[in-house]
Amino acid sequence: MDVVDEVKSRLDPVEYIGRVVNLQRAGRNFRGLCPFHNERTPSFYVFPDRGTWRCFGACGEGGDIFTFVQKREGLQFRDALRELADLAGVQLSREATQKRSRREHLAAIMSAAVEYYQRCFREAGGQAAQDYVYQKRGITEAAVSAFRIGWAPDEWRSLHDYLLGRGYSEADAVAAGLLIEPESGGQPYDRFRGRIIIPIADERGVFVAMGGRALGDEEPKYLNSPQTELFDKGRTLFGLDLAGDAARESGSVVVVEGYMDVIGPWQAGFRNVVATMGTSLTEHHAKLLRRYTSRIVLAMDPDSAGMAAAERAGELLLGSPEQMGRAARHANAVSLGAGVELRVAQMPAGKDPDEVAREDPKAWTRTIEQARPFPEFLLMRLMGDGRPESPLEARRMVDRMRPILEAVTDPVERAMYVQRVARHLDIPETAIMDRIRRPMQRAPRPRDIAAEARRTPSPEDMLLALILRHPSLRLKVRGLPADLFSSGINRELFLRWVADEDLAMEGEDDPAAGHIQWLRGLRLPPYSDEEARKAAGQTIHAILKERLLQRQAALSEDVASLERELGANRVAELSEMAWRGALIPDDADRVAHMVIEDLELGLSLHRREEPRLA
Numbered sequence: 083m084d085v086v087d088e089v090k091s092r093l094d095p096v097e098y099i100g101r102v103v104n105l106q107r108a109g110r111n112f113r114g115l116c117p118f119h120n121e122r123t124p125s126f127y128v129f130p131d132r133g134t135w136r137c138f139g140a141c142g143e144g145g146d147i148f149t150f151v152q153k154r155e156g157l158q159f160r161d162a163l164r165e166l167a168d169l170a171g172v173q174l175s176r177e178a179t180q181k182r183s184r185r186e187h188l189a190a191i192m193s194a195a196v197e198y199y200q201r202c203f204r205e206a207g208g209q210a211a212q213d214y215v216y217q218k219r220g221i222t223e224a225a226v227s228a229f230r231i232g233w234a235p236d237e238w239r240s241l242h243d244y245l246l247g248r249g250y251s252e253a254d255a256v257a258a259g260l261l262i263e264p265e266s267g268g269q270p271y272d273r274f275r276g277r278i279i280i281p282i283a284d285e286r287g288v289f290v291a292m293g294g295r296a297l298g299d300e301e302p303k304y305l306n307s308p309q310t311e312l313f314d315k316g317r318t319l320f321g322l323d324l325a326g327d328a329a330r331e332s333g334s335v336v337v338v339e340g341y342m343d344v345i346g347p348w349q350a351g352f353r354n355v356v357a358t359m360g361t362s363l364t365e366h367h368a369k370l371l372r373r374y375t376s377r378i379v380l381a382m383d384p385d386s387a388g389m390a391a392a393e394r395a396g397e398l399l400l401g402s403p404e405q406m407g408r409a410a411r412h413a414n415a416v417s418l419g420a421g422v423e424l425r426v427a428q429m430p431a432g433k434d435p436d437e438v439a440r441e442d443p444k445a446w447t448r449t450i451e452q453a454r455p456f457p458e459f460l461l462m463r464l465m466g467d468g469r470p471e472s473p474l475e476a477r478r479m480v481d482r483m484r485p486i487l488e489a490v491t492d493p494v495e496r497a498m499y500v501q502r503v504a505r506h507l508d509i510p511e512t513a514i515m516d517r518i519r520r521p522m523q524r525a526p527r528p529r530d531i532a533a534e535a536r537r538t539p540s541p542e543d544m545l546l547a548l549i550l551r552h553p554s555l556r557l558k559v560r561g562l563p564a565d566l567f568s569s570g571i572n573r574e575l576f577l578r579w580v581a582d583e584d585l586a587m588e589g590e591d592d593p594a595a596g597h598i599q600w601l602r603g604l605r606l607p608p609y610s611d612e613e614a615r616k617a618a619g620q621t622i623h624a625i626l627k628e629r630l631l632q633r634q635a636a637l638s639e640d641v642a643s644l645e646r647e648l649g650a651n652r653v654a655e656l657s658e659m660a661w662r663g664a665l666i667p668d669d670a671d672r673v674a675h676m677v678i679e680d681l682e683l684g685l686s687l688h689r690r691e692e693p694r695l696a
């Protein structure tokens with residue numbers, strides 16, 4: 083449950099709104115005079131079971147408890163949330179807010195450093211770096227600009243002096259990982275000296291770290307920023323800020339192991355490539371990537387050095403069956419946890435992705451297209467080309483493959499691999515089945531339980547999910563009134579999306595983050611753009627219809643209570659007069675109002691035309 087849900091679950095809208103509006107019970111709902119426009123007969127309703135409110139009178143406003151506070155006090159969503167969280171005793175944590183502005187400050191220092199190193203690269207002092215980058219590595223001017231490649235002069239305090247001159251503190255530059263504080267005390271000095279600088283940005287393009295490549299044979303060849311408040315390599319992918327669009331368009335993203343393996347393919351026109359930085363692909367990485375595509379291809383260098391990197395990247399430790407099993411379980415957990423499909427592409431022998439993409443673009447395309455699902459890749463490696471020569475050898479092979487097969491938790495998928503292995507070894511499938519454990523039911527993790535406990539998506543949730551999945555709807559949908567959304571968080575997201583299609587997070591503690599993730603994870607049919615447009619139209623229709631029905635239910639409840647009050651005959655008589663347009667006594671004003679509204683409502687409910695998209 084995220085903060086928004088938690089606040090909502092703790093506050094009773096009837097009690098809360100009832101502090102401002104004098105509410106009377108009307109059937110299952112509550113009714114009062116609208117606080118947002120002047121009226122004499124109550125047309126403002128609170129619906130406790132939905133946690134929403136709506137005025138069916140002149141202003142037509144509506145929403146949930148958050149929008150109520152927003153409208154009443156003229157607040158932004160974030161401030162309304164803060165106020166209600168206080169009231170509900172939910173911790174939004176001032177710490178989180180402070181942490182965010184701290185991160186912004188460190189990111190500003192990082193960005194200043196990136197600019198400085200870029201300038202050093204282009205100045206006379208950067209000649210050796212230019213020679214290396216352009217001549218030796220064959221990096222183009224376009225790539226140097228796109229990746230903001232720079233040069234850290236071989237001096238102890240050049241960045242140090244630059245940053246201090248710009249008013250940044252030593253302590254903050256140390257915290258950003260740019261300076262090193264000598265253990266013996268004394269003045270901090272530059273971490274990167276005499277190195278080509280490759281800035282590392284997060285998915286939004288905010289610089290969070292950098293990598294430094296030695297010009298010659300110095301060790302280490304690559305020096306990376308340490309883990310800092312800004313940079314967590316388990317949550318960062320190099321190149322993602324540049325690869326997002328291409329990943330979405332091509333329907334897959336390729337994960338490599340080094341900076342050059344991103345830059346080389348980029349130059350060759352393959353722009354859906356990102357790199358992990360010396361870690362295995364984590365579930366966080368996979369979830370980041372899933373925003374763009376659910377098909378992740380690990381492209382690893384098959385030579386021995388490369389294999390070691392592949393082992394890191396997929397936690398694929400060739401060696402003992404247990405280690406392979408662990409790798410397969412890790413891959414299985416990542417795919418299931420993030421809802422992605424993990425494949426492995428095997429580059430031609432002796433070549434790394436950088437070389438393949440530049441020297442033979444067709445081979446690159448073919449290799450990526452032929453990438454195999456992770457377990458299959460492992461099984462193929464183990465089986466090789468030869469057939470077992472004896473029953474004993476066959477049994478040994480099955481035993482080696484067993485941990486991999488057991489790591490596949492989906493029974494259908496597992497059966498498919500078993501079949502393949504059985505064919506290769508030329509033994510019956512049942513013989514293999516007998517040797518492996520039954521697929522384990524994955525124990526539900528706390529997160530899954532929380533996910534299941536979430537409400538089923540409402541039409542407005544579905545509309546937002548559609549919008550997020552289908553960028554082509556943008557032109558059609560962005561003109562819709564935000565008021566279409568009753569839920570405050572949905573309305574907030576819609577407004578944010580209108581302003582920024584990518585729905586950038588507002589820092590780590592963005593209260594909407596959980597909801598965005600949930601919406602992005604909702605299952606939708608694989609619509610074409612045209613079908614998505616139609617589905618959006620139908621969903622909008624469903625939202626409006628639901629609203630009308632709600633209004634009708636509220637009204638008929640009112641009519642019933644009037645009948646109890648005045649007697650059914652008197653109400654019928656007054657209705658008849660109102661309907662004929664006859665003059666009715668003052669005290670029957672309410673009846674007239676209601677009857678006419680009831681009739682109009684009946685008519686509008688029967689009008690079933692599709693609402694046109696703006």
Ligand SMILES: [Zn+2]
Pocket residue numbers: 116117118119126137138139140141142143
């Ligand atoms: Zn009103």
